[in-house]
Amino acid sequence: MRAGEPGHAVPPRVAGPWPHRFETLAVHAGQEPDPATGAVVVPIHPASTFAQDGVGQLRAGFDYARSGNPTRAALETSLAALEGGRAGLAFASGLAAEDALLRAACRPGDHVLIPGDAYGGTYRLFDRVLATWGLRYTPVDLSDLAAVRAALLPGRTRLIWCETPTNPLLSIADIAALAELAHGAGALLAVDNTFASPYLQRPLALGADAVVHSTTKYLGGHSDVVGGAVIVNDPELAERIRFVQNATGAVPGPFDAWLVLRGVKTLPVRMDRHNANAAVIAAMLADHQDVLEVRYPGLPGHPGHALAARQMSGFGGMVSFRPRGGAAVAAEVCARTRLFTLAESLGGVESLIEVPGRMTHASVAGSPLAVPDDLVRLSVGIEAAEDLVEDLRQALEEAIKVAADG
Numbered sequence: 406m407r408a409g410e411p412g413h414a415v416p417p418r419v420a421g422p423w424p425h426r427f428e429t430l431a432v433h434a435g436q437e438p439d440p441a442t443g444a445v446v447v448p449i450h451p452a453s454t455f456a457q458d459g460v461g462q463l464r465a466g467f468d469y470a471r472s473g474n475p476t477r478a479a480l481e482t483s484l485a486a487l488e489g490g491r492a493g494l495a496f497a498s499g500l501a502a503e504d505a506l507l508r509a510a511c512r513p514g515d516h517v518l519i520p521g522d523a524y525g526g527t528y529r530l531f532d533r534v535l536a537t538w539g540l541r542y543t544p545v546d547l548s549d550l551a552a553v554r555a556a557l558l559p560g561r562t563r564l565i566w567c568e569t570p571t572n573p574l575l576s577i578a579d580i581a582a583l584a585e586l587a588h589g590a591g592a593l594l595a596v597d598n599t600f601a602s603p604y605l606q607r608p609l610a611l612g613a614d615a616v617v618h619s620t621t622k623y624l625g626g627h628s629d630v631v632g633g634a635v636i637v638n639d640p641e642l643a644e645r646i647r648f649v650q651n652a653t654g655a656v657p658g659p660f661d662a663w664l665v666l667r668g669v670k671t672l673p674v675r676m677d678r679h680n681a682n683a684a685v686i687a688a689m690l691a692d693h694q695d696v697l698e699v700r701y702p703g704l705p706g707h708p709g710h711a712l713a714a715r716q717m718s719g720f721g722g723m724v725s726f727r728p729r730g731g732a733a734v735a736a737e738v739c740a741r742t743r744l745f746t747l748a749e750s751l752g753g754v755e756s757l758i759e760v761p762g763r764m765t766h767a768s769v770a771g772s773p774l775a776v777p778d779d780l781v782r783l784s785v786g787i788e789a790a791e792d793l794v795e796d797l798r799q800a801l802e803e804a805i806k807v808a809a810d811g
């Protein structure tokens with residue numbers, strides 16, 4: 406079989422520079438019609454191995470599918486384009502992507518700064534896996550630049566791990582300022598961009614060295630795939646991550662890669678609706694007498710509002726709040742919504758509700774990163790905003806009534 410004949414593998418495309426706007430890249434980058442057949446959708450290539458034209462003579466750059474697969478290569482090109490990076494690497498989950506990046510960028514004995522309110526699974530990776538491998542970490546409030554400066558150990562701190570907005574507290578960190586601090590101390594800045602998605606925030610352009618995603622969330626967008634990615638500019642760092650990706654093998658299968666590719670095409674239109682719906686929900690909660698606190702970077706009272714307005718092009722679809730009455734009322738609210746489904750995860754078209762202290766962030770209970778036990782986290786979907794507002798309002802009012810009666 407020669408190039409151009411049916412079944413010919415799509416060659417991996419050299420990433421960037423990217424002349425088009427984001428919405429165009431979301432549909433086209435890495436997703437040109439298949440040169441062999443003209444199929445307008447990237448094919449799912451299930452092959453685990455690829456015929457060679459002679460020993461070591463690879464026809465289209467592929468030999469064995471752990472090392473590279475055409476469907477995955479298309480996704481990696483797409484994600485690199487969306488983040489404005491030179492290289493994208495796809496993984497079997499967000500945590501697999503984080504693990505590969507950290508083992509590529511750090512050595513045992515190195516020190517890293519992590520957010521005082523990181524995603525629970527990220528904290529667990531540092532605390533229970535990488536700490537035993539010899540990586541030391543210090544949690545620090547990344548929105549406090551003086552605290553970050555004080556926590557950096559010049560010569561020893563290898564990396565600052567940043568999440569902004571954070572999961573689930575939605576605090577905002579200044580990516581450009583953190584990049585400057587990190588580089589001044591000879592360290593790298595990695596940003597978990599899962600909550601914002603590249604549509605709303607592009608950390609590499611702000612000076613970050615690496616971007617990480619759980620593609621399970623907004624990039625996939627339909628709650629039907631688990632995946633992760635790392636995007637970087639430095640070819641040498643890319644090469645080291647690619648080595649770990651192949652050497653440890655936490656790669657996504659071709660169907661998973663294809664599902665994320667399909668999700669990416671509609672990311673801009675989905676995010677516009679997530680943003681709009683979350684703003685309506687946050688405003689309703691902020692005005693509600695039975696709500697003590699709302700965390701949403703789009704609210705003018707949020708401490709990171711001005712910064713978010715500067716470094717993001719929208720405030721995202723995640724909203725957290727604390728109802729009056731404590732943890733019991735928080736659990737009651739979750740039990741009483743009909744449209745918001747009680748479930749972990751986020752970023753899908755359907756609205757979800759959960760109590761992080763007992764669900765997604767149970768792994769940080771009792772640690773310095775513990776979250777308030779009465780916090781309710783919403784992943785606001787793309788349904789009609791009025792229906793979501795009504796659903797949440799009735800659940801909140803019923804929960805308060807039950808608490809008062811009980």
Ligand SMILES: *Cc1c(COP(=O)(O)O)cnc(C)c1O
Binds near residue numbers: 600619622
């Ligand atoms: C879900 C999530 C992760 C982990 O991703 P998985 O795909 O579940 O492994 C990492 N960071 C953030 C902010 C997340 O929300």
